[in-house]
Amino acid sequence: MRSFDYIRPATVAEAAGLLADNAGDPLVVAGGTAAVVLMHMGVLRPSLVIDVAGIDSMKRAREGSLGALTTIRALERSPHGLLAEAAEQVANVRVRNVATVGGAICYGEPQTDTPAALIALGATVEIASRSGTRSMALENFFLSPYETALEQGELLTAVALADPVFGSGGCHAKFTIGSPENKPVANASIQVSTDDGGRCTQARIVAGAVGPVPLLAAGAAERLIGEAPSDTLIGEVAADVAEQIDPVDDVRGPAWYKRRITRVLVERALRCALQRANDNRTPD
Numbered sequence: 001m002r003s004f005d006y007i008r009p010a011t012v013a014e015a016a017g018l019l020a021d022n023a024g025d026p027l028v029v030a031g032g033t034a035a036v037v038l039m040h041m042g043v044l045r046p047s048l049v050i051d052v053a054g055i056d057s058m059k060r061a062r063e064g065s066l067g068a069l070t071t072i073r074a075l076e077r078s079p080h081g082l083l084a085e086a087a088e089q090v091a092n093v094r095v096r097n098v099a100t101v102g103g104a105i106c107y108g109e110p111q112t113d114t115p116a117a118l119i120a121l122g123a124t125v126e127i128a129s130r131s132g133t134r135s136m137a138l139e140n141f142f143l144s145p146y147e148t149a150l151e152q153g154e155l156l157t158a159v160a161l162a163d164p165v166f167g168s169g170g171c172h173a174k175f176t177i178g179s180p181e182n183k184p185v186a187n188a189s190i191q192v193s194t195d196d197g198g199r200c201t202q203a204r205i206v207a208g209a210v211g212p213v214p215l216l217a218a219g220a221a222e223r224l225i226g227e228a229p230s231d232t233l234i235g236e237v238a239a240d241v242a243e244q245i246d247p248v249d250d251v252r253g254p255a256w257y258k259r260r261i262t263r264v265l266v267e268r269a270l271r272c273a274l275q276r277a278n279d280n281r282t283p284d
């Protein structure tokens with residue numbers, strides 16, 4: 001591994017200043033589960049590592065937002081059932097104890113679970129640099145594999161999420177091969193809300209790992225609004241999503257197979273999310 005300088009800033013302002021003053025190749029490291037492995041492999045060869053893990057403000061949850069340093073393990077206790085379900089399916093407890101939500105997002109890897117769940121929940125990300133802050137909807141953050149909207153000198157500081165809504169429910173369905181600890185071949189993250197008649201009032205459907213970026217299938221979700229979805233409609237919506245994804249042939253399987261798996265996962269997650277939304281309306 002190439003030698004490098006190492007700095008552990010204590011504040012966002014300090015980290016943003018370091019990023020601005022070192023325009024070459026500084027590397028931000030949070031949990032390090034991806035970044036350090038890539039450094040060992042020689043894929044990343046930074047001359048400066050900025051370890052943000054000591055920035056307390058990025059660990060804190062504020063009303064309606066999670067600090068970027070929140071671990072995947074901590075997400076398992078999220079009041080958003082969908083997010084907790086996605087988090088508990090990530091790798092193994094050793095990885096989940098250190099990997100952070102900010103790292104999962106900024107890595108931009110298609111084969112992930114929590115970004116899809118966060119998009120389904122309508123998350124926005126908060127970004128800081130020396131020149132100020134900005135925020136954007138998470139679905140617009142991913143540009144292509146390992147490429148995000150984060151610009152030179154920027155740091156992801158928090159993820160904003162609305163509180164869980166009465167009568168809403170979500171489900172994260174994941175399919176992988178080999179060990180269950182492996183990264184997803186495909187996943188479906190779905191959040192819906194229903195009214196007293198079981199009719200859908202809101203729906204967000206995300207297909208993950210089956211294209212360059214997570215797919216928010218807004219048109220397919222729109223078909224559910226105002227409906228108490230029948231088996232036929234659920235099947236049609238799942239087929240619609242599977243049609244829109246952009247999978248590739250790779251070691252995880254051929255594209256046609258991922259399309260079939262996605263159809264099954266969307267159907268399964270949609271049924272489960274609708275059931276949970278309806279159950280959440282019913283007093284125990």
Ligand SMILES: Cc1cc2nc3c(=O)[nH]c(=O)nc-3n(C[C@H](O)[C@H](O)[C@H](O)COP(=O)(O)OP(=O)(O)OC[C@H]3O[C@@H](n4cnc5c(N)ncnc54)[C@H](O)[C@@H]3O)c2cc1C
Pocket residue numbers: 027028029030031032033034035036052068089090091092095098099100101102103104105106107109111112113114115150154155156157181182183184
């Ligand atoms: C064996 C294994 C299996 C895994 N399986 C899954 C899985 O099934 N599903 C899943 O969702 N994930 C899985 N993961 C986790 C995932 O692949 C990443 O390793 C993890 O999410 C990265 O988080 P981190 O905090 O360690 O990021 P780091 O490794 O520290 O950083 C990753 C990237 O993000 C950048 N970065 C990190 N934080 C910030 C920030 N706040 N602002 C700006 N840039 C930042 C870094 O510069 C780097 O480019 C797995 C990981 C391993 C090792």
